[in-house]
Amino acid sequence: MTDTQPKEMIRISGLVNRFGDHLVHDGIDLSVYEHEVLGIVGGSGTGKSVLLNCMLGLRIPTAGEVRLFGKNICQDEDGKLSFCQSRWGVLFQTGALFSGLTVLENVMTPIQEHSNASQQLIKEIACLKLRMVGLKQEAFDKYPSELSGGMIKRAALARALAMEPKIIFLDEPTAGLDPISAAEFDALILYLRAHLNLTVVMISHDMDSLLTICDRFAVIVDKKAISGKRDDIIKHPHPWIQQYFGGVRGRAALASA
Numbered sequence: 001m002t003d004t005q006p007k008e009m010i011r012i013s014g015l016v017n018r019f020g021d022h023l024v025h026d027g028i029d030l031s032v033y034e035h036e037v038l039g040i041v042g043g044s045g046t047g048k049s050v051l052l053n054c055m056l057g058l059r060i061p062t063a064g065e066v067r068l069f070g071k072n073i074c075q076d077e078d079g080k081l082s083f084c085q086s087r088w089g090v091l092f093q094t095g096a097l098f099s100g101l102t103v104l105e106n107v108m109t110p111i112q113e114h115s116n117a118s119q120q121l122i123k124e125i126a127c128l129k130l131r132m133v134g135l136k137q138e139a140f141d142k143y144p145s146e147l148s149g150g151m152i153k154r155a156a157l158a159r160a161l162a163m164e165p166k167i168i169f170l171d172e173p174t175a176g177l178d179p180i181s182a183a184e185f186d187a188l189i190l191y192l193r194a195h196l197n198l199t200v201v202m203i204s205h206d207m208d209s210l211l212t213i214c215d216r217f218a219v220i221v222d223k224k225a226i227s228g229k230r231d232d233i234i235k236h237p238h239p240w241i242q243q244y245f246g247g248v249r250g251r252a253a254l255a256s257a
């Protein structure tokens with residue numbers, strides 16, 4: 001590898017996932033490179049969430065391997081999850097905030113779990129992350145049930161950033177947001193990527209968001225992944241990809257991207 005080639009953060013090779021007779025993935029090969037925004041797309045049930053769980057080290061695949069920073073995370077071994085969790089942050093689709101904790105307490109929780117810092121320092125770090133995602137002080141002591149959908153996403157993003165991850169995984173980050181809030185959230189992701197040198201892996205069905213912020217796509221079709229730069233994938237001859245990006249929604253989003 002030369003100095004000009006981007007660093008590989010994740011390498012997935014020959015990944016197979018099977019549930020009983022149901023073969024979901026049949027040899028996925030995919031790399032995620034430093035500082036990119038990679039969009040994972042595919043029809044419903046093609047296994048995007050299963051793939052995400054393998055990348056998070058939460059699922060051991062039927063065959064193949066996932067290397068996170070060079071380490072094979074497909075083995076069941078002590079310390080694997082803490083190795084993974086100290087390197088990535090995840091924004092789950094629903095936010096998955098703890099309903100009984102305030103916004104600030106939600107962001108403090110992972111820092112408390114993974115560090116020996118004082119309560120005061122943990123609080124200061126959590127406040128910093130909350131400001132970074134654009135939440136104002138008055139939101140810090142609110143409970144998740146008192147927040148709008150956009151604020152929940154921001155709070156969950158602050159929690160994902162709590163441990164200063166190198167990679168963040170976003171599962172349907174703009175789902176449920178109105179178009180203006182979704183566009184603001186896209187801008188926030190790009191801002192954080194630039195300022196925190198993040199690598200971003202995003203699963204989404206939001207065509208506007210995908211075409212606005214992704215550098216590359218991985219499309220799950222025929223139980224495998226076709227990946228490449230945004231503009232190459234948009235022109236890819238596979239019929240599903242043509243239909244996806246060339247359909248009414250795709251054309252409209254491309255026209256405005």
Ligand SMILES: Nc1ncnc2c1ncn2[C@@H]1O[C@H](COP(=O)(O)OP(=O)(O)OP(=O)(O)O)[C@@H](O)[C@H]1O
Nearest residue numbers: 019020022024042043044045046047048049050051
């Ligand atoms: N634990 C499990 N046991 C059995 N089947 C499973 C399990 N997890 C996932 N599957 C199956 O794997 C397939 C892929 O599921 P997955 O949720 O990853 O799809 P997806 O691409 O994320 O779908 P969507 O876009 O609708 O969210 C589905 O057919 C699902 O039923």
